Amino acid sequence: MNLTDEQVERYSRHIILEQIGAAGQEKLLAAKVLIVGAGGLGSPAALYLAAAGVGTLGIADADAVDLSNLQRQVIHHTADVGTAKVASAGARIRSINPDVRVREHPVRVQASNARDILRDYDFVIDGTDSFASKFLLNDAAWFTRKPLSHAGILRFEGQLMTILPGKSACYRCLFREPPPQGAVPSCSQAGVLGVLAGVIGCLQATEAIKHLLGIGQLLTDALLTYDALTMRFRKVPFRRNLECPLCGENPTVTELAGAPEQACDLSKGCNCAC
Amino acid sequence: MKITINGDATEVSDGLTVAGLLVERKVKMPEMVSVEVNGEILKREDFSATTINDGDAVEFLYFMGGGA
Numbered sequence A: 001m002n003l004t005d006e007q008v009e010r011y012s013r014h015i016i017l018e019q020i021g022a023a024g025q026e027k028l029l030a031a032k033v034l035i036v037g038a039g040g041l042g043s044p045a046a047l048y049l050a051a052a053g054v055g056t057l058g059i060a061d062a063d064a065v066d067l068s069n070l071q072r073q074v075i076h077h078t079a080d081v082g083t084a085k086v087a088s089a090g091a092r093i094r095s096i097n098p099d100v101r102v103r104e105h106p107v108r109v110q111a112s113n114a115r116d117i118l119r120d121y122d123f124v125i126d127g128t129d130s131f132a133s134k135f136l137l138n139d140a141a142w143f144t145r146k147p148l149s150h151a152g153i154l155r156f157e158g159q160l161m162t163i164l165p166g167k168s169a170c171y172r173c174l175f176r177e178p179p180p181q182g183a184v185p186s187c188s189q190a191g192v193l194g195v196l197a198g199v200i201g202c203l204q205a206t207e208a209i210k211h212l213l214g215i216g217q218l219l220t221d222a223l224l225t226y227d228a229l230t231m232r233f234r235k236v237p238f239r240r241n242l243e244c245p246l247c248g249e250n251p252t253v254t255e256l257a258g259a260p261e262q263a264c265d266l267s268k269g270c271n272c273a274c
Numbered sequence B: 001m002k003i004t005i006n007g008d009a010t011e012v013s014d015g016l017t018v019a020g021l022l023v024e025r026k027v028k029m030p031e032m033v034s035v036e037v038n039g040e041i042l043k044r045e046d047f048s049a050t051t052i053n054d055g056d057a058v059e060f061l062y063f064m065g066g067g068a
Ligand SMILES: [Zn+2]
Pocket: A169, A170, A171, A172, A173, A174, A241, A244, A245, A246, A247, A248
């Protein structure tokens, strides 16, 4: 692939970086990243990856834009309320950067479709909002050997980790299985600082770009936690767990399973225990 | 004894188990926490059998399921 004059100008601040250069920018343009969930985490990740010139962005989300999303889901605008999130996000991405091909997956990623959806991508960003989906993506990334940026947010705190299946610790190495349903409050119940989603989603996009370029050190074998109130970041190292039910020596999770719980959403009459 | 919890030096009762520490630290939902002691993730079943020692580095890592 040869960069056009317009691309050389558009990506000049990347190209001038020694670690990226024209060759790195061409890598980004050839890369395919899947963002699961066009919400609080997925919005900033998608915006920056689009601006960065990641050539193919897959957006998977089955929901429509709701007014209560706009406090943090910055890829969607007021006029988009009621529109499918994949369409709204897709339009914004194309408007930011026509170099990007958008693949819209207007579905909830679940056991039956996860492998097919992940198969064609180079990197996966978890921007989902339920434990069922987070465990499912971790497992699907393992079975398809796709690098994954996992993240979770709540109130004023967030956490993330990067997973290179087979090479670094996975989400289940740390949290073996989903918590009892309803034990954990969701964002709609407990609240979330809008800008927190931006901070964590941008960190996920950073990991994607580093992986695609093969630069720096990825956030593997560690959980990065962020507390917005104290402005404290902590990187807590941990090792791949030989007793991990997924990637350990005697796995008990040997296939994708589990119906996804509905993301808790009070506006639609939440009846979960949270 | 003195241990660190999530990076902060903290005074706790002597001879505590991990389960006891969760109680003493008033962790409301222990089922929501993974515990790492000196870099090792503990199995939940081992919380009551694992004793905390002076100088240990303990991490409480909370489930965080939000994202939208
Ligand atoms: Zn694992």
